[in-house]
Amino acid sequence: MRSFRLPLVLGLIPLLILILGTLVPRPFVSPAVDRQPSREILLLHNPIHTDIALRLDEDLRSEFAELANAGFAIGRPDAVYLVIGWGGRSFYIETPTWGDVKPMPVLRALTVDRSVMHVDLTADIPRNLPQVRSLRLSETGYRQMVKAIKASFLQKEGRVQSVPDAAYGDNDLFFEANGRFNALLGCNTWTAAMLREGGLRTGWWTPLPQLLDLSLTLHGSSSPLP
Template identity: 50%
Template sequence: MKKLLAGLLLLILLFVAAGAAGTFIAVPFNEPPAPVSRAEPKPREILILSNPIHTDIALRLDAETLAQFGFLEDAGVQLHHPDAQWLIFGWGGRSFYMETPTWADLKPMPLFKGLTIDHSVMHVDLAGAIDVTQPWVTPLTIDDAQLHSMMDFIAGSFIRTDNQVASIGSYGAFDHFFEAKGRFNALFGCNTWTAQALRTGGLRTGLWNPIPQSLALSLKLFNPENTFQSP
């Protein structure tokens, strides 16, 4: 029993040490080159929404996001709902993500799959006004080209059949789950997907960000120029 406890403690310490190191090593390793343009890039706001274990990316619902993600409307996402202002995306393990809408719903098997290997899903949700001063919100600005690259990455994370997606479940009336590319595991999970999406959009993150707290810290450390400015 003592050896087992010692082994578990060592694994926890290694995880913490690796997470700390991953937070303070920036990716890309070199600063991305500035875009060659005489025109001032148009700032576009995005939000990173966090809870203790998971992060989502929120994009403003405008003509460009509606055009990019119009395929979701055919699958039941109410993109044109009059109160919708933000389109929210998250990637995660199918069993844990879909079967655990709240901590009270936690079950052993989804937890086990979430700690090992599972199929992945995309979760799509809608939101009205979001208070960007809340501690669970990390607001950032990027330019048009970065936004389009990020949207391409997000759209490319869905599994499609005949160029269409189909809802496989939901928590409520305004969200949907969809089959996603990739396999989920505890080392490379929802927050590393978020980090990859952000890097595709020209931002820098830590080398490895398994938890929301390390991702938020790396974003603040390596992207001071992307401070959100409210209109």
């Protein structure tokens, strides 16, 4: 029996860390910020990745006007949402669909890779889709979150840097980002950090979309997904 105890304990440790990372709130004490919700943002997710969708208005177009210098059509009048995510350069760029998964990008995601920002323009996004969650921020929290998102873009000589020949379609682009990526501190922990900048509470460590979503429900940030 003793020969089975060590593998059992070692197997339970990661599970315990994941549970605690979801249950323990971050920040531990609810932030003292303006809590009057006046801005809606959307949290978009698939089984492994999360994005933040911001409703486009003239103020937001102005905030991200520098993306236009790299060829991103932020001023496109028929676009309703700006969708932004952060991730590992190799896997993010080279895996637009599950059918495009390749061993080397997966290996880099599991070790250490450079990071990129992905920006996309979309039409209106229905709230009743299972991969969409509505969150509400105060005006102050929204501004702080937008500022933190902008700070995630790598700049050289005061300009954001697009990744040449990297896009999924006609409405999106990839940009160089600050920070290094690995699966333990990846896209979903970045999303959680941006939401905390907006005044929401998340779990302490939520490397999976499902854990981030659950932590938002547990710590009172909004209603759960339908």
